[in-house]
Amino acid sequence: MNEAYCDVAIIGAGSAGLRAYKAARQHGARALLIEGARYGTTCASVGCMPSKLLIAAADAADVARTAGVFGIHTGNIQVDGTAVMQRVREERDRFTGNVVRMTRQIPSEDRLEGYARFENDTTIVVGDHTRVHTRSTVIATGSRAARLPLFDDLGDLVAVNDDVFSWQDLPDSVAVFGPGIIGLELGQALHRLGVRIRMFGIQNLIGPLTDPEVKKHAERIFGDEFLLDTDARVESLRREGSTVVVRFQEKSGRSDDSGPSEPRLLEEQYSVLLAATGRTPNTERLQLENTSLELDDHGIPLYDPATMQCGDSPIFIAGDATADVPLLHEAAAEGLIAGANAARYPAVQANTRHVPLSIVFTDPQIAMVGQPYHELPQEEIVIGELDWQSDPRARMMNTNQGLLRLYAEKSSGRLIGSEMIGPRAEHIAHQLAWALEQEMTVAQLLDLPYYHPVYEEGLRSALQSLAKQM
Ligand SMILES: Cc1cc2nc3c(=O)[nH]c(=O)nc-3n(C[C@H](O)[C@H](O)[C@H](O)COP(=O)(O)OP(=O)(O)OC[C@H]3O[C@@H](n4cnc5c(N)ncnc54)[C@H](O)[C@@H]3O)c2cc1C
Numbered sequence: 186m187n188e189a190y191c192d193v194a195i196i197g198a199g200s201a202g203l204r205a206y207k208a209a210r211q212h213g214a215r216a217l218l219i220e221g222a223r224y225g226t227t228c229a230s231v232g233c234m235p236s237k238l239l240i241a242a243a244d245a246a247d248v249a250r251t252a253g254v255f256g257i258h259t260g261n262i263q264v265d266g267t268a269v270m271q272r273v274r275e276e277r278d279r280f281t282g283n284v285v286r287m288t289r290q291i292p293s294e295d296r297l298e299g300y301a302r303f304e305n306d307t308t309i310v311v312g313d314h315t316r317v318h319t320r321s322t323v324i325a326t327g328s329r330a331a332r333l334p335l336f337d338d339l340g341d342l343v344a345v346n347d348d349v350f351s352w353q354d355l356p357d358s359v360a361v362f363g364p365g366i367i368g369l370e371l372g373q374a375l376h377r378l379g380v381r382i383r384m385f386g387i388q389n390l391i392g393p394l395t396d397p398e399v400k401k402h403a404e405r406i407f408g409d410e411f412l413l414d415t416d417a418r419v420e421s422l423r424r425e426g427s428t429v430v431v432r433f434q435e436k437s438g439r440s441d442d443s444g445p446s447e448p449r450l451l452e453e454q455y456s457v458l459l460a461a462t463g464r465t466p467n468t469e470r471l472q473l474e475n476t477s478l479e480l481d482d483h484g485i486p487l488y489d490p491a492t493m494q495c496g497d498s499p500i501f502i503a504g505d506a507t508a509d510v511p512l513l514h515e516a517a518a519e520g521l522i523a524g525a526n527a528a529r530y531p532a533v534q535a536n537t538r539h540v541p542l543s544i545v546f547t548d549p550q551i552a553m554v555g556q557p558y559h560e561l562p563q564e565e566i567v568i569g570e571l572d573w574q575s576d577p578r579a580r581m582m583n584t585n586q587g588l589l590r591l592y593a594e595k596s597s598g599r600l601i602g603s604e605m606i607g608p609r610a611e612h613i614a615h616q617l618a619w620a621l622e623q624e625m626t627v628a629q630l631l632d633l634p635y636y637h638p639v640y641e642e643g644l645r646s647a648l649q650s651l652a653k654q655m
């Protein structure tokens with residue numbers, strides 16, 4: 186066994202680990218970056234980038250398909266599944282290639298390949314070849330798609346996000362389990378690319394939304410476009426030859442709906458089941474039981490989000506491994522904090538975290554900013570809203586679907602959060618996040634310039650509806 190010595194060991198060369206390495210080096214530490222699988226990051230290889238590439242193709246098909254509303258007739262749309270997947274893979278490989286190149290530019294003496302496991306708080310074994318003695322460590326091991334026991338008998342007919350982006354062609358049909366962020370993004374894209382889909386959810390959850398009014402809009406909009414049941418009663422899943430057979434209660438026949446009281450049982454066959462039912466942090470290989478860390482019920486170390494330190498140990502954590510907010514910009518921010526503090530250890534510093542922001546790249550997009558509805562102190566807030574239905578700019582562009590809800594504090598007039606589904610949500614969410622960071626009041630936001638006719642006038646209407654109540 187080789188012996189290696191460093192100030193900061195970083196486990197995982199993903200988006201969080203790469204930032205942690207950079208921050209540790211900037212703070213003068215001798216850092217060692219350990220990767221068990223391959224360079225390239227989840228975001229570039231099987232996450233953010235290929236998913237948005239698939240959505241871009243789906244959007245192109247949708248623009249062509251819906252152009253008739255403007256009097257533009259494109260004839261029958263033909264989706265060339267092989268060409269769609271080829272572009273997704275090629276562009277994905279370009280993004281991933283850039284990350285791999287950048288990672289390989291890190292001096293080879295600062296990199297180790299192999300899975301890491303702890304012997305104690307300051308000793309890590311990598312593969313079977315190296316024992317690393319370190320002053321501090323950053324766990325940045327990311328997450329993987331959860332596989333529910335429900336899918337066990339389906340074998341290779343179950344696909345997760347990683348599989349989708351290596352498809353050579355589009356499948357004929359997909360049963361999507363989980364109308365969360367991944368399920369909605371990939372499911373809608375596949376539907377728009379001509380794949381027959383049905384989406385099964387539980388507990389009436391849809392995307393990351395918690396505001397019942399916005400959820401209602403989301404459910405109606407997506408339910409009008411493809412088969413969706415956010416409270417599905419799946420009776421069984423089985424494999425028949427090369428198909429998945431889903432046996433479930435028909436939505437319209439359930440006693441909680443207005444239809445007949447005896448629900449009809451349906452059986453449908455799909456070529457693939459897409460499992461999009463959440464992510465599991467990669468912590469089990471780490472042998473955390475050999476450390477002094479306090480773990481939660483799921484085996485994830487408890488940590489302070491201001492410092493990313495686990496208890497008062499020399500171990501820090503960042504990115505999806507925390508099981509907290511699995512988003513790229515959070516992974517990057519946490520990597521920087523964890524890397525810097527691991528280098529400074531034991532003199533760690535607390536950092537202020539940015540306003541929460543998340544965007545779902547469906548059409549229309551969903552976004553969440555600041556405090557979500559379910560965490561609001563209801564007596565102390567007012568809610569303003571805009572239904573995009575009759576917004577002039579949205580009607581003009583045929584994008585007039587969705588609801589924007591803004592939450593403000595009664596006492597201070599400050600905006601504190603928003604949930605939305607609607608056009609250009611990625612931009613409106615950023616404007617709101619920046620306003621929240623500046624602690625702006627509704628009056629201050631209304632006192633800014635608004636052009637005409639633009640989507641921001643819709644935002645102004647929602648702000649005006651807030652102002653009226655204050
Ligand atoms: C389909 C999909 C779409 C997404 N789209 C978006 C989006 O649009 N916007 C957004 O903000 N976020 C998006 N995300 C989330 C985003 O990709 C993740 O939050 C982010 O990539 C997490 O980075 P990370 O560094 O924590 O993990 P990773 O990039 O996964 O890095 C972890 C690394 O640790 C390695 N590792 C694990 N265990 C060990 C071990 N014991 N020893 C050594 N190495 C180990 C792994 O091999 C891996 O390389 C998406 C995710 C998915 C799955």
Ligand SMILES: NC(=O)c1ccc[n+]([C@@H]2O[C@H](COP(=O)([O-])OP(=O)(O)OC[C@H]3O[C@@H](n4cnc5c(N)ncnc54)[C@H](O)[C@@H]3O)[C@@H](O)[C@H]2O)c1
Nearest residue numbers: 363364365366367368385386387390461462463511544545
């Ligand atoms: N645009 C983005 O920023 C983006 C895109 C993709 C992924 N991500 C990140 O990746 C994370 C993971 O995505 P995800 O969609 O897998 O998780 P998620 O937590 O967003 O959604 C999981 C969904 O699966 C449902 N579910 C759970 N068990 C089920 C069952 N037995 N049957 C049917 N449905 C079931 C849940 O109710 C939920 O709706 C996201 O939370 C997000 O942070 C971000």
